[in-house]
Structure formats: structure tokens, C-alpha cells
Amino acid sequence: MGSNAPVACGVCEGKGLLTFKDGVWHDNPISIQILGICSALAVTNRLANALVMGGALVFVCAMSNLFVSFLRTVTPRRIRMIAEVAIIATFVIVFDQFLKAFYWEMSKQLGPYVGLIITNCIVMGRAEAFALQNRPVLSVVDGVANGLGYAAVLAVIGFIRELLGTGQVLGLTVLPPDWYTSNQVMILAPGAFFALGFVIAVSNMLKGPEPEENRP
């Protein structure tokens, strides 16, 4: 996916790379904008699940951005939300049917969370905030970048939880059970909250000393 970026850059007069960087790092949908948390917590008990979900979001976000952008001049403002939801739902159904047809086990594991991509604020947010104002190619770059930013955070959380919770990475034992006693809590619900909390804190730390305004 990453190799698409330089090509798209030429098309968009250098704005592509900037858009790409914003999506993956500076405006990362999860750690900075705090969007799409639900699935980031729910599917990260295994790294493999996290990667599939990340892939799903790259696909849905890119395609919905593309079509919302195509239709941006002909969509009446009042019904644009409905139009966006319909476009997003279409691609989510495509992905869900694909998963059910070829990767039934994975589809079982992800359960309702594939369907819930429809209400994932990232997809809707990018359609609303970016694709409505920008040309199709740039919108696809933005969709891919935000999808990848989401996938990267999911992969980190999935890696931490699977490693600490089971001592494995992608099903291969990394920490042998005779000297690491796996902490079951990490693959259960509370572990998800702890892992995401620490990931956000670390990303705040890396961002530097600028004050965080939204105190609780």
C-alpha cells in the first residue's frame, strides 16, 4: 500500500505526501484524534485479528473517500450524511462477504466488529472532513493514510496484548512458558483499556511538551 503514495504525490503536486504523513502520524486517528476506539479495543486480543481489521479499514476508508469525493459536487448538502453512510455500508458489506467467503474462521473471530466499521468514526470523519472538499486521488491517499495510521496503532496494541497475554506473536511462542507466566488479563477486556491508555500516553510523550488542553 505504501508504494502508492509517491505515485499519487506527483498527481497532487506534493500535497499527497503531506496528506499521507498527517494521516499516519501527525493526525493519527486513534492516538491523536481518539476516533474509532471501539474496534481498536475489541479486535486486538490477537495480532492477526488486528492486522485483518487494519486491512479492512484501509480498504473501506480509501474506497468510501474515493466515492464520496466523486459525488461531492452532485450530493445535496442536506442528505450528504445519508449518502456517506450508504457508500460506507456498501464497502463494509463487500469486505464482510469477502471475509465470509474466503476466511470463515477469521470472520467468526471478528464477529460483529466488521459490521461496526460502518459506525467507525474514522471512516465517517474522513469522508466528512476531507473527501467532501478534495479531489478523488488526494482523497484516496488520505483514506489509505488514515487506514494505515489506524492499522499501525492496532498492530502495536495487538502485539502488546498477545505477547503479554499468551507469550506468543502471531501464534508462535516467543516467551517460553517456563520463565514467563502469561497474564490472562491482557487478552481479556481490561487489558485492552490498559494497553490503549499506555499507547496514547506514550504518543503524548513523543509529541513533546505541548500542553494537553482536555483535562478531565
Next chain:
Amino acid sequence: MSGTHALIIVIAAIFTNNILLSNFLGMCSFLACSRQLETAVGLGVAVTFVMTCTTVLNYLIYHYVLVPQGIDHLTFIVFIAVIAAFVQFVEMFVERFSPKLYYALGIFLPLITVNCAILGAALFMVIRNYTFLQTAGFGVGAGLGWALAIILMAGLRKKMGYSNIPRPFQGVAITMIVTGVMALAFMGFAGMVSIQ
């Protein structure tokens, strides 16, 4: 699944299978609206109401329209349309007949359309093959469970305002970790009843 009594599902959906703390649904509005107790209560009530009605509505549509017609691949799009339409309808209804309630709840209603807990509850209902009564029980329970979690969180965040939290953890990070502790506490109910 068909043997579980609807009342047991209500209890389980509130405590042991809390839709927020064990299924992580509705996190966005949970984080955004848990700063003040009044807001949390308002949103909690609105979500409980909408969730109960839409899961029942979606149950009827799924089992009497989508499945007989063989178009259950359209489930997602129909469910989200039903939820959006219902919320719009309730908004107009409340605005017309009870302006006071509209000012109290009105701002929360549009937020609910994109609350994934609502769509999630409908999808769980399909995956777990609930009967009609079980669906109603699950809708009520999941809504109450979500309301309970956000109200508890609002109380905790009020307290946290006076604590000295390390800078990187301020804001969302500490809220996440506190939610984790809350989820840990709710796991204590796990032996009571369970639905899966």
C-alpha cells in the same frame, strides 16, 4: 441459547457482559460525554431508550422481512437506516410534544445514530439467535449497562479533576486506564450469570 430467560439476559447484559466494558461498544461518546454528571445521565437515558426500541424494531425487520426475502446480506445497511430513521423520528416527536424534554435530550439524539453500541446490540442479537423476548431483554439490559458505565465514569472523572496526573496521561489516557480498572471490577460479576 433459546433456553435463557429474558430476565437473566437483562442482568447479564448490565453486569457480566456489559456492552461497553466487555464489548467496547460506544467508546466515542463514552469518552466525549463523561465529563459532567448531568450530560452522562441524559445520554444514558437516551441511549437506553433508543437501544431498546431499535433492537426490537431490527429484530422484527430481520426475521420477518430480510430472512424470508433472502436478502440478509443487506442487514448492515438496513439496520443503520432503521436506527437513523428512528432517531430522526423520535427527535421530531419530542420536539413537537415536549419542548422541555427536547432541550434536555435533543443534543444527544443525533450523537446516538453514530453510537456503535446501538448497531452493535442489533448485530449481537442476530449473531446470538435471540428470540423476541430475549431481544427485548438484551436491548434494555445493554442500554442500562452502558448508562451505568458512563454515569460511574462521570463521577470518577469529577474526582480525577483534583488529582495530580502525570502530563502524558492527562485526558484520554488516564480515562482509558481507569475504564480498565472498572472493567476489572465488573469481571468480578462474571461468576454470577453469563451469556455467550
